[in-house]
Amino acid sequence: MSEKVWYFAEGDNQVGPVDREEILAEISSGRIRRDTLVWCPDLGSEWKAAGLVADLFPPPDLAHGDAPSATFAARSAFSRMKELLFRPFSFLQWVTFACCAWICSLGVPLPVRVSTPPSQPNSAMQSMEQLAALSLKAFQEFCTQLTQSFSTVRAFVQTGIAIIFYLVLFVWLCWLRNRGEFMLLHKWYAPQDRLFVGWQLSRHPAHSLFLWRIVVFTITLFCILPIFGSLYRNVLVPYVTSGFSSDKLPWLNPQFLYGMLGIALISVICFSLQGMATEFVVPLLYWHPELSALQAWRIVWTFFCLFPGRVFGFYLLQFALCFIWGAFYFLIFLVLMPFGGLYLFMIPFVGDLFLLPMTLFFRSYSLYFFSSWQPALVPLKR
DSSP: OOOEEEEEEEEEEEEEEOOOOHHHHHHHHSSSSSTTTEGGGGGGOOOEGGGGGGTTTTOOOOOOOOOHHHHHHHHHHHHHHHHHHHHBBBBHHHHHHHHHHHHTTTTOOOOOOOOSSSOOOHHHHHHHHHHHHHHHHHHHHHHHHHHHHSHHHHHHHHHHHHHHHHHHHHHHHHHHHHHHHHHHHHHOTTTSOHHHHHHHHHHHHHHHHHHHHHHHHHHHEEEEEEHHHHIIIIHHHHHHHSSSOGGOOOGSSSHHHHHHHHHHHHHHHHHHHHHHHHIIIIEEEEETTTTHHHHHHHHHHHHHHHHHHHHHHHHHHHHHHHHHHHHHHHHHHHHHHTTHHHHHHSSHHHHHHHHHHHHHHHHHHHHHHHHTTOTTTTOOOO
16 A cells, blocks of 8 residues: 555645545545646645646547537537526626636737728719729838838848737737636636636646647748748839839739738638637646647547548538627627727727627537537536
8 A cells, every 4th residue: 555645635725645546536536636736745845736647647538439419519508608698697707708708819900990081982883993992002002111121221120120029929919818718718617716716727738738839820930931022022022113013913913822822821721720729629738737739639630530520510510600690799780880889899808798608609619519529538517
């Protein structure tokens, strides 16, 4: 029998000393979870989450599991959203959820108001012509500013400093968004907990996911930069130096079209991976903090390979549900438009508060879908 050198936290109390067999028995009974703090002399002076201690939890059995259902996930997600926000209704609950959703959306571009000419067009044809002229003028101004940014050494240095500043800002916001995603998920499981509890629990899994996202972003950037450099040198610069000649219009150049298509394709792949990470990797890392983001992706890939048709149905239904939610919010926007509804949606945090039902629905949708495959891997209750 092993020595009684183990301790574990239960609420504000410290339980122990117990031996390793008792720790394993408490894990089997559910008293000790992966996020429960444990300590033994081998861990040094720091208490650790049980999920981070080697060999305490058995590895998941990925070979067996139930086929997931997208329709079941959608029905369950709608019920869970109503339960969290409306049964009973609590404005404080909305605010705390919106805080997490706001952190998740930090740095996401907001809609930009486009100015229109004061004169009203006499026909739809004139409206289209004016819109085309304004778009061409804006594109020409963009090309001029872009070429001037690299025309001299001083301009090049200033542009480089600005790019570095925005990259640092992007990295910092990415780190915050990762913490926010785990805070929102923890709030989904434990609505009564304070936000600070979710912030603390998210430290280790969010760091792993943050590093993975930075690597993906860096690879994406290195794929896009050569294409952009070629378009800048061979298409945009000749267009500006020719005085915006109609013969040099970029969209008449096949190189420009293929280059923009390549950039769009790379961007879609990058954003798709980021979305899948939110839907499937975040719940895995939340329940299994001992995993790295790459190990969690291997489990997700196994899931995709086991049920490719079900996963396709999941995204097909998600696409249709996006249209339904979009129509719902469009109607709300029309109702609020006389009262400045557009500006309300553009205000940080306020927009997240308005969109909270949709946000929680889609987070619940992927969670129920994934959990229906392996309930022990991603439980639905703490």
